[in-house]
Structure formats: C-alpha cells, structure tokens
Amino acid sequence: MALDKEIYKALEAIVGERNISSDPGVCETYRCAAAQSSAHYGPYDHRTPMPQAVVMPGSTEEVQGIIRICNKYKLKYKASTTFWSAHGYIGSDFAIQLDMRRMKKIEIDRDNMIAVVEPYAIAATVQAEAMKYGLTCNIPGVGCSSSILANTAGWGGPGPSSVFTGNASENFLCAEWVLPTGEVLVTGSAGAGAGWFSGEGPGPGQRAILRGARGTTGEMGVCTKISLKLSPWPGPRYIPSEGLPPAYRAKLPENFKAYAICFPDWDRWAQAMMALCDAEIVYAAHRQFSMFGRDIKAAMLRILTDPDKQLCDIPALNMDPEIQAANESLKIEMYVVLAGMTPADMAWKEQALNEILEKYGGWKDKMCLEPDMAEWLLMYFTRLGHKNLNYALCGSYEGHFGLNSGNLIKSASVCEEAFALKREWEQKDNFMAAIGGDSSMGGLSSIGGGGGPMLWEFFCHFDAHDKASIDKVRDYFNGVSAVWQAQMGFGGDFSKNCEAGRKESGYAYSQEEHNEIFSRAPQPEPFIFQWKIREAFNPNHLGDSYYQTLDPKYLEKRA
Amino acid sequence: MSLQEYKPMQERCSNCSFCKWIPFDKVRSARFAENCPAVCYGGWNTYSARGRFQMALAVVNGELEYTETMTDIVHTCLACGSCDVACKICRYNLEPLAHNIELKNDAVRAGKILPAQEKMLEAFKTEKTLIPGMRKADRSAWAEGIPFAEEGEVLYYPGCKYSYDPALRGAVRGAAELLIRAGVQLRYLGEGDVCCAGRLYQMGFFEPFEKRAGFNIKQFKAAGIKTIVTPCSDCYHAFKRLYPKQGLDIEVLHVVEYIDRLLSEGKLKFTKTVPLTVTYHDPCHLGRQGEPYVPWEGKEKKILNQIHTWEPRRPRYNGAYGIYDAPRRIIEAIPGVKLVEMERIREYSWCCGAGGGCSETNPEFSRWTASERVTEANSTGAQALVTACPWCKANFEGCPDENGNTIEVIDIIDLVNRAL
Numbered sequence: 001m002a003l004d005k006e007i008y009k010a011l012e013a014i015v016g017e018r019n020i021s022s023d024p025g026v027c028e029t030y031r032c033a034a035a036q037s038s039a040h041y042g043p044y045d046h047r048t049p050m051p052q053a054v055v056m057p058g059s060t061e062e063v064q065g066i067i068r069i070c071n072k073y074k075l076k077y078k079a080s081t082t083f084w085s086a087h088g089y090i091g092s093d094f095a096i097q098l099d100m101r102r103m104k105k106i107e108i109d110r111d112n113m114i115a116v117v118e119p120y121a122i123a124a125t126v127q128a129e130a131m132k133y134g135l136t137c138n139i140p141g142v143g144c145s146s147s148i149l150a151n152t153a154g155w156g157g158p159g160p161s162s163v164f165t166g167n168a169s170e171n172f173l174c175a176e177w178v179l180p181t182g183e184v185l186v187t188g189s190a191g192a193g194a195g196w197f198s199g200e201g202p203g204p205g206q207r208a209i210l211r212g213a214r215g216t217t218g219e220m221g222v223c224t225k226i227s228l229k230l231s232p233w234p235g236p237r238y239i240p241s242e243g244l245p246p247a248y249r250a251k252l253p254e255n256f257k258a259y260a261i262c263f264p265d266w267d268r269w270a271q272a273m274m275a276l277c278d279a280e281i282v283y284a285a286h287r288q289f290s291m292f293g294r295d296i297k298a299a300m301l302r303i304l305t306d307p308d309k310q311l312c313d314i315p316a317l318n319m320d321p322e323i324q325a326a327n328e329s330l331k332i333e334m335y336v337v338l339a340g341m342t343p344a345d346m347a348w349k350e351q352a353l354n355e356i357l358e359k360y361g362g363w364k365d366k367m368c369l370e371p372d373m374a375e376w377l378l379m380y381f382t383r384l385g386h387k388n389l390n391y392a393l394c395g396s397y398e399g400h401f402g403l404n405s406g407n408l409i410k411s412a413s414v415c416e417e418a419f420a421l422k423r424e425w426e427q428k429d430n431f432m433a434a435i436g437g438d439s440s441m442g443g444l445s446s447i448g449g450g451g452g453p454m455l456w457e458f459f460c461h462f463d464a465h466d467k468a469s470i471d472k473v474r475d476y477f478n479g480v481s482a483v484w485q486a487q488m489g490f491g492g493d494f495s496k497n498c499e500a501g502r503k504e505s506g507y508a509y510s511q512e513e514h515n516e517i518f519s520r521a522p523q524p525e526p527f528i529f530q531w532k533i534r535e536a537f538n539p540n541h542l543g544d545s546y547y548q549t550l551d552p553k554y555l556e557k558r559a
Numbered sequence: 560m561s562l563q564e565y566k567p568m569q570e571r572c573s574n575c576s577f578c579k580w581i582p583f584d585k586v587r588s589a590r591f592a593e594n595c596p597a598v599c600y601g602g603w604n605t606y607s608a609r610g611r612f613q614m615a616l617a618v619v620n621g622e623l624e625y626t627e628t629m630t631d632i633v634h635t636c637l638a639c640g641s642c643d644v645a646c647k648i649c650r651y652n653l654e655p656l657a658h659n660i661e662l663k664n665d666a667v668r669a670g671k672i673l674p675a676q677e678k679m680l681e682a683f684k685t686e687k688t689l690i691p692g693m694r695k696a697d698r699s700a701w702a703e704g705i706p707f708a709e710e711g712e713v714l715y716y717p718g719c720k721y722s723y724d725p726a727l728r729g730a731v732r733g734a735a736e737l738l739i740r741a742g743v744q745l746r747y748l749g750e751g752d753v754c755c756a757g758r759l760y761q762m763g764f765f766e767p768f769e770k771r772a773g774f775n776i777k778q779f780k781a782a783g784i785k786t787i788v789t790p791c792s793d794c795y796h797a798f799k800r801l802y803p804k805q806g807l808d809i810e811v812l813h814v815v816e817y818i819d820r821l822l823s824e825g826k827l828k829f830t831k832t833v834p835l836t837v838t839y840h841d842p843c844h845l846g847r848q849g850e851p852y853v854p855w856e857g858k859e860k861k862i863l864n865q866i867h868t869w870e871p872r873r874p875r876y877n878g879a880y881g882i883y884d885a886p887r888r889i890i891e892a893i894p895g896v897k898l899v900e901m902e903r904i905r906e907y908s909w910c911c912g913a914g915g916g917c918s919e920t921n922p923e924f925s926r927w928t929a930s931e932r933v934t935e936a937n938s939t940g941a942q943a944l945v946t947a948c949p950w951c952k953a954n955f956e957g958c959p960d961e962n963g964n965t966i967e968v969i970d971i972i973d974l975v976n977r978a979l
Contacts, residue, residue: 019602025629026603028617029610036573056602082576083604101602106589124580125589132588144583145576238587244879245906246648248584296863307879311651312860312868385583388575388649394865395571395652430864463865465570 003052003096007073011096014065015055019102022053030054030097032089034506035464037390037398039086041498043462043470048089048506051097058102060176060184060224066098067221067542068182076542079222081119081147086498087155087218091508091544100147103224108133112197114173115148116227123148124385128238136233138165141443143387153223154215160286160381160443163277164339165231167446172211173199176225180538188227196227209533213526217501219534219543234341239382242375244307249375250382255340256283257350258377260368261357262333268360269332270412275356276336277445281349283339284381285444290333291390291397291459293435294419298326298367304389305376311393326367333365334444337381393433396464399457399494400477401484403440411455414488415440421480422458431472433461457494501546509545515554528552562619562665565658567859569616571867578608578642578655581907591902591935594641596910596928597632605632608642608655615662630671633662635921637914637928638761639843640878644906647877652867656848663763675920676762683767687753688719689916698722699749705735711744714784716798718791719754720949726956727949730970734790734814737975741821745788751778757797757844762916772797772805779809790814790972792948796844803852813845815947815971819885822892829978832895837969838941839890839898840932840955841908842948847878878906886947886971893978899939909935911951918954926958934960943967945974 003022012020021027031047032039052075057063063079070077076095080088083099090097104120110133115126124144127137140151140159148168151157153175157168165171174188174196187210190196192203199207210216216223240251250256263269276282292300299317303309309317317323338353340346357363367373380386390397403411403418415438423437439459460476463469477495484490500517503509509517518527527550534541534549580586581594593599598606605614611633617623625633636659643656666672682691688698701722707715715738721731738745756771779787786809789795798811821827841847853874860870883905890898903909912918912928936944937960944966946952955968 021603021628023626023628024623025614025617025626025632026605028623029603029605029613031613033570033574033613035570038574054603084575099602099604104589121589122580122592124583124586125592128586128592129589143575144586145580239584241584245582245644245877248582248648250584307877310868310872310875311866312862312870312872314866314868315862379584383583383586385586386649388573388577388646391571391573391575392649392651394867395573426864433865434863461865463571463861463867464573465567466865469865 004073007069007075008053010069011053011055011066014062014069015057019056019058020053026054027051030083030089030099032086033464034086035396035470037396038084039498040398040494041086041496041502042504043396043398043464043474044504044506045467045470046506048086049091049093049095051090051095054097054099056099056102060178063098063178063222063224064182064184067178067180070096070542071182071540074540074542076544078218078544079119080218081150082122082145084142084146086502087546088150091502091506098222108135108230109196110135112195113230114197114227115230116196116225117149118225119147119149119223121148122146124383127383130230131233131235131239132237134233135230136165137228137230138162138167138171139384140168144384145387148228149223149226152228153211153226154217156214158443158446160288160384161284162446163285163444164283166229169211170446171229172207173197173227173229175210175223177206177210178222178224180221180540180542190227212530217546219547220538232341234339239379241379247305247307247376248379249372250379251375252378252382255343255346256378257338258335258368258374258381259353260330260333260335260365260377261353261362262329262331262365263360263362264332266332266412266415268362269334270408272356272360272362273334273408273444275359279352279356281338281352282336282444284337286335286381287333287440287442287455288335288380291439291441292393293433293459294331294438295327295436297330298323301367301373305373326365329363329365329367335377335381337378390459394461394463397459397461398473398477400460401458401480401490401493403455403458403490411490415455418458418484425476429472431462431469431476435461498546500548511549511551514545514549515551518548518550519555519558524550524555560661562615562661565661566616566619568653568658569612569619572609572612572653574609576607576609577645577648580645581641581903582645582648585907587902594645594903594907594909596637596639596912596924596931597635600924600927601632601635603632606635608646608659611636611659611662612655615658615665618665625666625669625671630666631673633666633671634673634676634762635917635924636663637910637912637917639910639914640848641843641907641910643876644847644878647875651875660761660763664765667763673920676916679916679919680764680767683754683756683759688723689754689758690719690723691919693719693723698752701728701731702735702747702749705732706739707735707747708744711746712783712785713743713745714779714782714787715745715747716752716755716787716789716794718789718794718949720953721791722752724949724953727952727970730949730972731790733976734972737972737979738788738817741826746782746784748778748782755794755797757793757801758916760797760801761914768801769805772802776802776805776807779807784809786810786812788812788814788817790949792842792845792849793950796848799849800852803854813849813882813947815886815889816882818975819888822889829893831978833893833974833977834895835943836897836899836941837890837943837945837974838901838936838939839886840911840936840944840946840951841883841905842946842951843908843910843914845947846881846883846908847906849881850876850878881906889971889975890945893974896974899941901935901939903935911946911948911954913950913954918950925954929954929958930960933958933966936966937964941966943969945969945971947971
C-alpha cells in the first residue's frame, strides 16, 4: 500500500523535503536481510517488509510530530540508528522507518561521570569523547559501531568490559522519552530539572517501566536522549593506535595488559572464571576468538595481526607446528585485559591473576604474549571495533544452542559434549564451516556477577549467498535446539533470540499469535505485565511484536 | 565484471555499517569519526556502501528499476574508497569500492546518467578533457618555455586540472623545472597530451575509459616511455591501478615519490627556511587507492566447507601500502616547517569532495565535503593545508569551514619550491 499523499505531506511538513523519502530504492535499503545473523530469528532467505517511507527527524519536537501523525493515521513506526540488527526494522506493511542519524549529540559531564547522548551517538564516539576526560563507557557485545542509546534503553547491552563498567541496564540513568502518544516524559533527576545524574529522582523514576529487563524494543515510543554512567579510564586521552590495516595495535602504557589465559580442563576454567569475578581485577574479559573455531583460532590470530595474510592462508598456517601448539594452548581459554589505576593497583591485579592461574593450573598463552599480538588484543578489547569479524569467514553466522544455563559449572560440564555434536554436524555435511566444534563465545559477566553469559553464543558460520547453506543451518538449529533447550534445560540460543519478536515471514506477530505463544510460557506473568504497560502507554499499538505481551483476557478465556 | 557477478558480495554484506565510519580503532572524537561524505551529506543508508549493495541486489533481482532519486544516489559517490578501507578491517571477501563503481556502470548502461555528466562526456569527445569549457588548443599553454627533452624515457604527465587551471600553473611548471634541474631528461607529449580518463572510470563510463587508455598506452609505447611522472593524484591512480589492466607496463611515479627519491639521494637540498605550521591532506587516489596493481585472474574457492577464499591468492587492496610517507618526509625535511596531523589521515583520510566527478556533477555536495575537511584542518591549528593533488587543492581553495574560516592551501610542489 502506497503511503497516502496526505500523510506524506504531513510528515514532510515536520522534517522538511530533504528528510523524508518514499523512493523505492531508498526504502529498499531499510529492509533487513534475514539471511544475516543479526536477524537472530532464522536464518531465512528473505527481507523484512518494505517501509512506506523513511523519515529522518532532527529534534525531539520533530519526533513528537511524527508520532502524533502516526497516531492520527494508525501508521506503525520504528526508530533505529545503526541498523545492524533485525530488531531495528519495521515488521508491518503499513509502517514507516525513522532513521535517527541526524540526532547524534554527546555531552560529557566529567564531574558526575555521566554522558548525555542522542540516538546516533555510537559507542566508539561516546568512548572517544569520554576518554578526553579520563572516562570510558560500557561497549556492548555488538561492538562500538552501534547506538549506545539503543543498547541502553532499548535492549540488552552486556559486553566484554561490562564486568568493569557495568552493562547497559546497570548504566541507564535518565531519559527524554517521546511516549507512544507523542507526549514527552523526562525521567529521573532530569525530569525535575535537576540535571541528568540520577535515574531515580528527584523526579519521575520510570526506569522499570521504560526499560525493564529487555528495554523498549522499538515498541514504546522513541527515546531521544538518555544519560548513562561512565567509568574511570586510566589511559591516555585517546587510544594511540599504530600499525597497518587491519592489524592496528594499541600502544597503551604499562598499566594496561592483555592476556589469553588458558586452563587444562573446563572445570578448572569455570572455577577460575568465578575467581576472576570475585577478585574484581579485570577491565575486560571475553572468550572471543573461539568464535573462529577450535581448529583455526590461532591461524586467525596470525592472519588478523599480519596485513599481508588472508583467509586462504589458513591451511598453510595450520600446518605450522607453532600454530598447532598455539591451538592446543588456547583450547580452553579466556582473553582478559587488566587496567591498573595506579602502579600499585596494577601490580596487585597482576599478582591476583597469577595466583588464580596458579591455583587452577592455568597459563598465559605464549603467542598472545608477543608484543604485537598483545597490543592488538588491547586494541580489540578496549575499543571493540572489530565486531564484524563475526562475519569474516563466510559472510554470515548465527549463534546456536547457547550453553547459558545461569550456572557456569553446569555449562562447563557438558560443553565438550555440545562441541562434539557440532563437530559431527560440521563433518557430515558442507553447509557450515568446519572449524573444530567449539566456537562458543561469551563475556565474563556484568558488575552484577553471575558469569552466565559465558559460552552463550555458539558460532555457526554459513554462506548467506548459498541458499542450501541457509536452509540447512536453520534445520540444524531447529534440531539441536530442541534437544539442548527443551530437554537439557539450556537457554540463550541466539538463533532463537528474536523468535518471539518476529515471525518466520519477517513480519510482526499479531496479539492473538503472541497470546498463543506466551500463554505457554513457564511464567506468563511478565508478558501480562508488559501488556498492561503497553495498554497504558501505547493505546494504538503502533510498535511491533519485539515488545512481548500477553492479554490476560486470553488466559481467562482459555481457563 | 557485471553487476550480476557481484551478487555473492551483495548477499554476503553483513549490514554492519562499518562502511560509514573510519576504522574504529582510529576514532579520537565524535566530530571527525565518520568517513563517507555521501552518507553524511545525503543521510539515507542508500548512500552508504551497504545501501548500494542492497539497492544493487534488488536491481539485479529485477525488483527495482532506477528512479531519478536512485540515479542521483548511485552517482553521488566520490569513489574515494573510504568505505573500502573500513569494510576490510574485518571482511576479506567484499569489495565495496569496486561494487560502487560497477553500480555506476550499470546505471550508465541503462542510460541513467546526470545532466552534468553529459556535458563532461561532450567535452571529453570534442576537447579531450573532462573539464567542460576547456579547449584542447589551450592545453599546453602552461608548458611554454620549459625545456622539455626531445628524447628520453621519462614522461611528465600534468593531467587536465594542472593543464587548464591558471591558479595551479606555478606548481605544474615548478615540478617540471625541478625535475629538469635535477638532471631528469623529462619529456612532454605536447599535442599528444590528452586526458587520462581516470575520472570516466570513477563515474562508471568504462567503455570510453578503456578506449582512451588504449590510445594513451599506444602513444607511450611509441614514444619509448619507461617512466611516467605526474603531479596529479587522479592521473597517478589511473596509470598505476587502472591502466595496467589495459596493458600498460611501465613505472608510474607521483612527483612526491620522485622528489622524495631526489632528497634521499642527496640530489635535492632545501636551502631556505619556511616558518609555517602545516597539516597534510592525503589525496584518496595517491593514498589509500595508490597501491600498485597486481594482476590476478581466478575464482572463488571455499575451504573448510564454507570459508570464502580465492584461487589463486587474490590481491587485497585495503590502503595499507598507499603513498603516505613520501609527502610527509618531504614536508618534514623543509627547514622551519612543522607538520601537525588531522584526525583522519592516511588510509582513513576524509575525501576533498572532488572525486568521482562530483565537483562537476554535484558541486554543492562537493563543496560541503571540502568544507568538512577545512574544518578538520583548522582544528589542528595549522596555518596551511598542504596537499599533493590539483583537484584537492582547487576544492579546498577559498572554501570556508563550519565557522566561516578559510585556510591557506598549498600544493606540496609550491611548498618545496619555497624552500629551494
């Protein structure tokens, strides 16, 4: 259905001719290709619906105006910024896409250690601005290319440094929130005109309603500005980066160190991870390069740190005894960054790490101690600017049967069994990269602790251009997830992460369909709670089904 | 390749939007973190390399036909290659720049070109230049009185911009005279000197480019040329990267490489002090696109089931080995000159705005792009902006930054001459 001229003109009157388009070529580039892993509900060989128009608001007032028009015409809308993930795209035919790129201001309040940011402020730019004042921010696992506002207000947000900086939900303070009706609610201390430093007053404390566990998910209006907590950065005013592309290295001072720490078995690995959390010594910790697979991770580290090497060098590298030894050394590992606030603090952290290694029979991997490699690791983990490496091997990936039980000991005890299962599937067909079974990635924890995220994103690399590869990978996910989730009690499956947010077709669920899904949930109450919030704040239901709701009347009727 | 042959890349692009930013490892501020002038100016995702992949895929699949807006967006690409560098920080199997240009070619073949491009093509046909309004008869006026050699293997190739722009005359003459003084038997084609057509390639007009390249290559061979020296970065790129595929097999040097060589050999010495703080702008076609051409023919080969590689090993152009150090060595060797760097330099430099023919086809966009760079240059506190390309110099000249301030723009050849 073409957008009615009257609606188009009304929107154009708000944002100006230059900031609205219904050109099919423009609108086409606001569809998510569901073969890409960021879809996290497939993979499927299709794209999400075509928007009726794309609009670029430049201010909160313009966002208000757009939302009021949408309410008037019952036109659905979705705001997004960096567009990597399917979450940010519309899920209905009669809908418009808001591209928030014109709103990208960043203000750093050094004294209160906070940043006040607009939607198109990405983590890299927020961190760069914060570093000028000796501060840094949590960079979520999706990487520094993504909107920090979207991560903080709209979705999850843990990352490798969350153990030091806190994850997104822990850092969220105030918000300037354009409600689904078009009114503006400023939450926290900012709502009382007292500044942006506190999420819970003086002023309206709405964090639980606005964010909850998973955030607004594009359903509950548009956040046009938020404040978030920053953390101390004991480094220079910017990351001194050297070297030839892509092997940039961080030349940080002696109070920064990066290591790959390795263990003889999963049990001691798990015990050591918990000890690391307890000791509170790491700036960042992530089981990262395992995403390339147990068989090729050392070769990949060599390729990524040498501007003259390419993927075609993997077979030759894997013949090298030094690489073979490194693969063996790095089999059960964790990459950590230590950042000392003072020389004494650094010495203490180094000592604590060494004691943990000694206690659990661990070691620092030799290859990762090479100066160039260590500096590359520092660069990687302090900026998190290479997240597109997720796609480097085959063009697409999806995380499958994540071993996220909330209990690290339980996960660690069965992970080799899971790896063997994946290796078996790698061998019996050609649809995914055969990289050695174990390709499980995850961060240590958040400030809140728990260690749950580790081993949660189990990489399966496939080719988005190869239809058979897409289809068979999806069949594989469906098969193994049924066993590992339903029967063995593991969760956090990335391939199913958005399954309840978007249908296989790429469209949003209807309320009836969501009722059916969530009425079967072990605990349907949170979805009923969200339904109540949505009814109160979003009477015209102009968002989509990533905001997961269950109509209590459905349960009553069924009872 | 045809656009259809890029389908695997179109489908394998992972939509990460890294192509909109400088390599993240290099970000020092929010103000100078973005890399693609087209998407910064136009706004829509469509302008980005990712957007172009997605739009092109729909075209290839027959789902979209070029609209006026699409045609404008397709050609609003400076072909500067900043997206290419950023993408290849992680990706080993995508070629965003080559695809952007192939998309232009597809639009050209569909007859979807811009009015300004028609004028450029007309000038190319009748006056052998891509600068409308210039006459072939005036092309060699700059060379009057310069004692070029009748015999010799080194050809001086000034390019259209230097040949016609009176404001650049000092530099184009200065470089030639400097090389001659240093003992080079320098030749100039005179009547035979015509446009290299590199810009035609950047705009997607492959056929006339190939014809012109063939013509020029024949001329060079007939004249016994073994080395081409050019002060123009666009021409340098054409000869260094594009012509070899058409059969050119001779040494290609930018003037800065030659001067750098003369300095290192002690054949050139600076005698005067130039008390100036300057910043240096890396021209895209000398810097990230200045890497030498490596012949390759092969096909995709998957290893370990699904990992994409190429057989035989394919050259990887990611800006690592462009010409960055030679101009910096020259600047730093001049007594009194202090070099201060901008945030976006070397392979992740911001474009001047003249690339891809955009200074002719979309002057407003081109000027805005230059203004952004002048803002960055002024933020360093430099008194002057030095560059090694006539197109960059002309685009920066008199261009106000975001605060309305201009900056003195100096051709590196002029700076060298000040110190001799």
